[in-house]
Amino acid sequence: MPTLSFCRDIPIRHDVEVFVAGGGPAGVAAALAAARQGASVFIAEGQSAFGGMGTLGLVPAFMCFTDRVNFLADGIGREIYERMKHVAAPPQDDPGGSVSINAEALKLVYDEAIQETKGIGFTFHTQVIGVDAEGGHVKAAICAAKSGLFAVKAKVFVDATGDGDLATWAGAAYEKGDSGGHMMPGTLCSLWANVNWARVSGRQDRALPAAFADGVFTVQDRHLPGMWQVGPGIGGGNIGHTFGVDGTDERSLTDALLWGRRSLSEYETYYKRYLEGFEAMTLVATGAIHGLRETRRIIGDTILNLEDFKARAVFEDEIGRYNYPVDIHAASPSSEEFAKFEEEFRTLRYQAGESYGIPYRVLTPRGLDNVLVAGRCVSTDRFLQGSIRVMPGCYITGQAAGVAASMTAVSGHSVHAVDIRALQMRLKTLGAYLPNA
Numbered sequence: 001m002p003t004l005s006f007c008r009d010i011p012i013r014h015d016v017e018v019f020v021a022g023g024g025p026a027g028v029a030a031a032l033a034a035a036r037q038g039a040s041v042f043i044a045e046g047q048s049a050f051g052g053m054g055t056l057g058l059v060p061a062f063m064c065f066t067d068r069v070n071f072l073a074d075g076i077g078r079e080i081y082e083r084m085k086h087v088a089a090p091p092q093d094d095p096g097g098s099v100s101i102n103a104e105a106l107k108l109v110y111d112e113a114i115q116e117t118k119g120i121g122f123t124f125h126t127q128v129i130g131v132d133a134e135g136g137h138v139k140a141a142i143c144a145a146k147s148g149l150f151a152v153k154a155k156v157f158v159d160a161t162g163d164g165d166l167a168t169w170a171g172a173a174y175e176k177g178d179s180g181g182h183m184m185p186g187t188l189c190s191l192w193a194n195v196n197w198a199r200v201s202g203r204q205d206r207a208l209p210a211a212f213a214d215g216v217f218t219v220q221d222r223h224l225p226g227m228w229q230v231g232p233g234i235g236g237g238n239i240g241h242t243f244g245v246d247g248t249d250e251r252s253l254t255d256a257l258l259w260g261r262r263s264l265s266e267y268e269t270y271y272k273r274y275l276e277g278f279e280a281m282t283l284v285a286t287g288a289i290h291g292l293r294e295t296r297r298i299i300g301d302t303i304l305n306l307e308d309f310k311a312r313a314v315f316e317d318e319i320g321r322y323n324y325p326v327d328i329h330a331a332s333p334s335s336e337e338f339a340k341f342e343e344e345f346r347t348l349r350y351q352a353g354e355s356y357g358i359p360y361r362v363l364t365p366r367g368l369d370n371v372l373v374a375g376r377c378v379s380t381d382r383f384l385q386g387s388i389r390v391m392p393g394c395y396i397t398g399q400a401a402g403v404a405a406s407m408t409a410v411s412g413h414s415v416h417a418v419d420i421r422a423l424q425m426r427l428k429t430l431g432a433y434l435p436n437a
Helices: 025-036 076-087 103-116 165-169 208-213 250-274 306-310 335-347 382-388 391-411 420-430
Strands: 012-021 041-044 120-123 127-134 137-145 148-159 174-176 190-193 226-231 234-238 282-286 296-298 318-322 356-359 371-373
Touching: 012 025, 012 137, 012 391, 025 041, 025 076, 025 103, 025 120, 025 148, 025 391, 041 148, 076 103, 076 391, 103 120, 127 148, 127 165, 148 165, 148 391, 165 296, 165 371, 208 250, 250 282, 306 356, 306 382, 318 391, 318 420, 356 382, 356 391, 371 391, 382 391, 391 420
Parallel strands: 012 041, 012 148, 041 120, 148 371
Antiparallel strands: 127 137, 137 148, 174 296, 190 234, 190 282, 226 234, 318 356
8 A cells, every 4th residue: 555654743732641532431530530639631532522422422321330239330420420310310210220311411411520620621523643652651642633733741641532542552452352353243323203102112122033024124133222211202222233343444434334324214114113102203313423332452461351250350459340241242143143142141240239340450551651541442351341341331440540640640650550559549539439448
């Protein structure tokens, strides 16, 4: 492929203690936690609002905040949950199961939380496109925005991109997908009006065999997560999959978005023709960004794995605990792959009060001394990534990354040398659930 050398001087627009790449749930939690420890923070958010998949992506539910005994996503996660209830009470509100999302309310909650916290600067429509790094040390993040290119210098960098972009560009190793490189499919989530929720009952996938026989679907996708009530007469659709999507390749994302939008007409036919309560539903919007479940997993000082999940593991350096089941959506629509998913999702789950520990070491990329990761891209195997990737899990890892970043910015030491006891005490002060610390 032909190449072009591109070199130019760019302004250093910000010089802060903590730079956060990405303003999704992990990035918001990291920024709030760091600033509340006294650090100066700048967030670069590539889209038009904070929240990522829960706002712009229209993902209709948070998933579990609690283990039905303990509030696991405590601290900033609880704050977001409580703020949401005051802005727009969710029609489906089970913090031990799924809590539905009013996307516009969540945007406002994030806006207000960030703006009320002293020490946080941010801009939307600001993409992190590279780093100035040498020998495992990042000096600056390179950003692109409407005004052009600029740099942000910082002492510590938190990668909350979901894809591990910043850490990867700085030289971190990563894994992606299964042993063959296959990743979970994405979903272009959607918003629907005129749903008669009083008449809706039963599993929404129950009529799929009949619809397959009738030729309704181009792809016979057996997995239908479903539609959540997100408001009066409003449904949030986590329906359909975009198989084969690679969220780190814009060409693949483009193809997935095109198919996702096109496929929703088939799901509209299915819901209207085969399920009660959806006969008059109307498509209002599709997500401004594509819903992705899996891309890179940055390799950290330890890799949280399936055996840790099975053992309900406890770690000396715990920064939180979580309990969402192993939820690895089938990489293909085959019946064999779907059966494997169903078996894992049925068996790899916990009883009330059970959880696994999240060690600080999953936030610290090997070989980088001033970078932390938070959210979907933390250091796990594929099984645990299938659990920790949901929003309450992102609050937990983001909160810890923010506190650790603020401590590292003050000490000048490596992120690998954080005083764990001091970190845990600070996290407890923020409200984090740390029963073993």
